Amino acid sequence: MLTKQLVTLLDTSRNCPARKFSLQGPRFLRREVFWQAPAAESVIDWLCSWQVPEKFYFSDKNGQYEIAGLGSALTLSGISRKKAAEALSGLWSRHPEAVVFGGAAFAENQLPAGEWKDFGCFRFTLPVVELRRIGSAMRLAFNYPLYCASDDQIAQSSIPPLNQRLSHDAASSALRQILAAMDRARVPYAPAAPAAVHTLNLFPPYKGWDAMIVKALENIRAGVIDKVVLSRKMVLTAREDWNIDPVLMRLAQIRDDSFVFLYQTGRGSAFFGRTPERLLKLEGRSISVDALAGTRPRGRNQTEDSLFETELLQSPKEIEEHRIVSRYVETRMHQIARNQKTLCRESILKLKNLQHIFTQHCGELRNGHHVLDTLACFHPTPAVNGHPAETARNLILQWEPYDRGWYAGPIGWMTGEAAEFAVGIRSALVHGNQLHIFAGAGIVPGSTPLSEWQETEDKMQTMVRAAGAGLEIRDFKVQPSPKSSTGRMRAE
Numbered sequence: 001m002l003t004k005q006l007v008t009l010l011d012t013s014r015n016c017p018a019r020k021f022s023l024q025g026p027r028f029l030r031r032e033v034f035w036q037a038p039a040a041e042s043v044i045d046w047l048c049s050w051q052v053p054e055k056f057y058f059s060d061k062n063g064q065y066e067i068a069g070l071g072s073a074l075t076l077s078g079i080s081r082k083k084a085a086e087a088l089s090g091l092w093s094r095h096p097e098a099v100v101f102g103g104a105a106f107a108e109n110q111l112p113a114g115e116w117k118d119f120g121c122f123r124f125t126l127p128v129v130e131l132r133r134i135g136s137a138m139r140l141a142f143n144y145p146l147y148c149a150s151d152d153q154i155a156q157s158s159i160p161p162l163n164q165r166l167s168h169d170a171a172s173s174a175l176r177q178i179l180a181a182m183d184r185a186r187v188p189y190a191p192a193a194p195a196a197v198h199t200l201n202l203f204p205p206y207k208g209w210d211a212m213i214v215k216a217l218e219n220i221r222a223g224v225i226d227k228v229v230l231s232r233k234m235v236l237t238a239r240e241d242w243n244i245d246p247v248l249m250r251l252a253q254i255r256d257d258s259f260v261f262l263y264q265t266g267r268g269s270a271f272f273g274r275t276p277e278r279l280l281k282l283e284g285r286s287i288s289v290d291a292l293a294g295t296r297p298r299g300r301n302q303t304e305d306s307l308f309e310t311e312l313l314q315s316p317k318e319i320e321e322h323r324i325v326s327r328y329v330e331t332r333m334h335q336i337a338r339n340q341k342t343l344c345r346e347s348i349l350k351l352k353n354l355q356h357i358f359t360q361h362c363g364e365l366r367n368g369h370h371v372l373d374t375l376a377c378f379h380p381t382p383a384v385n386g387h388p389a390e391t392a393r394n395l396i397l398q399w400e401p402y403d404r405g406w407y408a409g410p411i412g413w414m415t416g417e418a419a420e421f422a423v424g425i426r427s428a429l430v431h432g433n434q435l436h437i438f439a440g441a442g443i444v445p446g447s448t449p450l451s452e453w454q455e456t457e458d459k460m461q462t463m464v465r466a467a468g469a470g471l472e473i474r475d476f477k478v479q480p481s482p483k484s485s486t487g488r489m490r491a492e
Contacts, residue, residue, distance in 0.1 A: 001035050001138065002046045005186075006129060006179040009033055010142055015168075018094035026074055026087060027146040028126075029171040030095050037136045043068050044252050044260075046131065048189040048245040052182055055270075056101035056127060057262040058413050059252065060420065061278075065134045067413055069101055069127025070182060073143040076102075077123040084124060085370045091126065092416025098143065099130050103263055103271070103411035103424060106380060106404040107397060115431035116405030118265040125263075128178060144175040192246045194468035195238040195435075203233050203402045206453060212399050213449040219395065220445055227324050228386035228395055231440030232456055233402060236467060242430045244270045250466040256351040259422040261411050271406050273427025274462065276351055279410050280378060282419040285365045287337055287374070291326035292349065293383045293442055294318035294357035297458055309348050309355060317446035322346065322357040324444075325383045329361045332377050337363030353462055371419045375410050384408035384423060384440060405429065407438040428463050437463045 001009070013031035043066035047057055056069035074091070076084045091098060102124030105112050111121055130141040147165040166174070204212065209232060216228050244264065251274045252260050259278070264270035278290040296312040299305030312318055326345075333340050340363040349358040365374065385408075386392025396404075407429070412421030429436040439459035441452040 001037070001140075002041050002043075002131075005183045006142075007176060007183055009140055010176060010179055013140070013142060016095060016097075016141075019096065026091055027165075028073065028091070028095060028098070029144045029146055029166075029168055029175065030098065030141060032139060032141045034140075035138050037133075037138055039136065041133065041136075041138060043131055043133050044249065045189055047262075048249060049186055050182060051185045051187055053264070053266045054125070054127070055262060055264040056125065056413075057248070057260065057272075058101065058411075058420070058422075059260045061257050061259055061276075065132065067099055067101075067133075068131045069099065069125070069129060071128030071178065072125050073128045073145055074126040075123060076125075077120040081108075081122070081372050081376065084122070085372045088124070088372070088414075089370070089416075096416030098126060098141070099132065099413055099415055100124050100126050101263060101413050103406050103421075104375070104379070104409045105406055106384070106408045107393065108376075108379075108409075110397070112403055112405040114403060115429060115434070115436065116403055118269045119263075119271065119406055123263075123265070128175070129182070142175060142179070144171045144178075146171055189245060189249075191249075192243050195236075195240070195242055197236045197238050197467075199237040201235045201237070203235070204400075206449075208401060209453055210449040213443060213447060213452060215399065216395070216443040217445075217447065220443070225391055225395065226387045227321060227382055227442055227444045228392045229382070229384050229408075229440050229442045230396065230452075231400060231404065231407065231438055233407075233436050233438045234460060234464075236435040236437065236464075238433045238435070241268050241433050242435050242467075244272065244430050246468060247428075247435075247466050248272055250468060251462075254352055254462070254466075257349055258351060258426070259412075261422060261424070263406075263411060268430065268432045270430045271411070271424065271427065272430070273411075273424060274466075275411075275422045275424060275426045276349060276356065277383065277423040277425060279381070279412070279421045279423045280374060280419070281421075282365065282371060282374070282414075284417065286362070287333075287365045288360055288362045289329050289333065289378055291322065291329045291359040291361065291381070291383065292356050293325040294322040295441075295455055295459075296355050298350065298353055298355060305350075305355075312348070312355065312357060313346070317444055318357060319346070321442045321444045322359070324387050325381055326359045326361075328382050328387060328389075329359075329378065333361050333363050336369055336374065336377055337365050339364045353458060371414050375421060379410050379423075380408065381423070383442070384425060386442075404438075408440065426459060426462065428467075435467060437467075 013033040016030040047068040059066045104122035262272040296308040343360040410421040411424040439456035
């Protein structure tokens with residue numbers, strides 16, 4: 001089925017009438033088609049075959065489901081969270097099953113600039129084409145606006161703003177034209193040649209990193225903060241624009257307990273990654289939130305791996321770093337949920353290259369909490385920010401020499417019935433011919449600049465390899481010396 005043209009699938013779809021009539025919020029034509037695949041069809045292969053500006057993807061940790069989207073029927077950005085929540089509630093009152101992809105900046109009250117300007121403080125998109133796989137059950141949906149108020153279409157791109165209400169026939173005709181244009185832009189996916197990287201830049205270089213860690217430890221000793229999570233990035237500059245599809249495919253082929261995500265706002269502008277950390281999952285009123293902090297590498301063999309695990313669980317520094325996060329999540333759960341319970345307390349989550357201490361908190365969400373308000377309740381956790389939260393965030397914004405943008409922010413999907421958002425770590429931003437790769441480390445008593453530099457280097461390695469640039473980080477090794485004042489290197 002996934003090899004068929006979108007126009008052909010539109011002809012086999014059924015109309016989904018609105019479940020509730022309301023004069024408020026955006027109104028949409030929505031059509032769906034369902035089928036049971038004899039074997040699981042690859043959603044990510046399908047997604048990468050479309051050469052369209054806007055693409056979206058999210059897969060769960062164990063591969064049980066994938067969700068993808070093409071184009072934008074509605075994009076909410078540049079408005080208040082309250083207005084966005086109202087528009088989403090209006091959409092879901094009619095079509096509660098409609099999937100909206102989106103994310104938000106680490107610091108939601110600061111407008112991202114530079115390479116992040118297309119993303120905004122937050123951005124949520126209802127795609128024109130929406131594909132879901134749960135096991136081998138497939139669901140394809142098409143969305144086209146019949147009417148949207150002007151402030152519901154701040155960042156519209158696939159469809160021009162509507163000045164008048166459309167009939168279903170007019171919307172169906174317009175939708176068919178858009179799908180036909182998408183069909184013409186389809187090219188079967190084929191692995192591309194690795195990017196030719198010629199320059200690597202580090203922000204900050206080791207000297208700047210050393211200074212940040214020293215300042216953080218001074219503030220911890222002075223009792224200003226208990227923990228702060230500091231990050232750095234490397235920027236790989238290629239001779240041509242980065243092709244996101246093969247990088248995303250390589251990330252998806254890794255088999256470990258992580259989400260894979262993509263939010264592409266246009267050609268040459270995409271935020272993507274493979275993150276082990278769930279921010280929250282909603283199913284009806286049920287909510288679960290992860291606490292993930294404390295890190296060691298994987299061993300070269302089972303004996304060494306077990307030694308690293310034991311070392312992790314017996315390290316006072318790593319245990320306290322984890323408990324700061326877990327206590328924060330538990331406190332927030334008490335504010336918005338009832339019947340709380342804790343699962344997998346301080347267990348070990350093993351990934352391909354790293355292992356972490358992991359605790360899961362669950363409960364039943366109280367009435368009156370919109371998914372956007374629930375996200376705001378937990379983000380940012382001390383796993384990506386620190387504690388106390390406001391002080392740690394202010395120090396991060398003051399010390400880090402670049403804009404985090406959506407790095408370490410919430411990224412995921414939501415419907416009127418469910419939602420799942422991960423934390424946008426182990427991630428990268430494509431901006432033209434630049435690939436920005438991010439990693440962070442929690443600074444607590446016992447941290448050292450060199451050990452935290454090495455931890456962030458280990459976290460970056462998966463993305464560097466997925467980039468397929470034929471590079472290892474050690475090819476650009478920065479010797480941690482006080483004399484190191486530059487983070488710019490060139491591949492020979």
